[in-house]
Amino acid sequence: MQWSNSSFFKILILGLISLNVHPCQLQMYLRNSLTFWVTFFTHS
Numbered sequence: 001m002q003w004s005n006s007s008f009f010k011i012l013i014l015g016l017i018s019l020n021v022h023p024c025q026l027q028m029y030l031r032n033s034l035t036f037w038v039t040f041f042t043h044s
Contacts, residue, residue, distance in 0.1 A: 012033070019029060 016026070019025070
């Protein structure tokens with residue numbers, strides 16, 4: 001799977017909009033997605 005940066009940011013922004021979360025939940029979501037992408041790129 002190859003991701004372009006633009007599609008990645010579109011997915012991220014769409015995810016944030018669809019979640020419509022409180023700041024604390026947003027922090028948790030960002031932390032989780034960050035660890036996911038770090039592991040995704042280090043394992044590929």
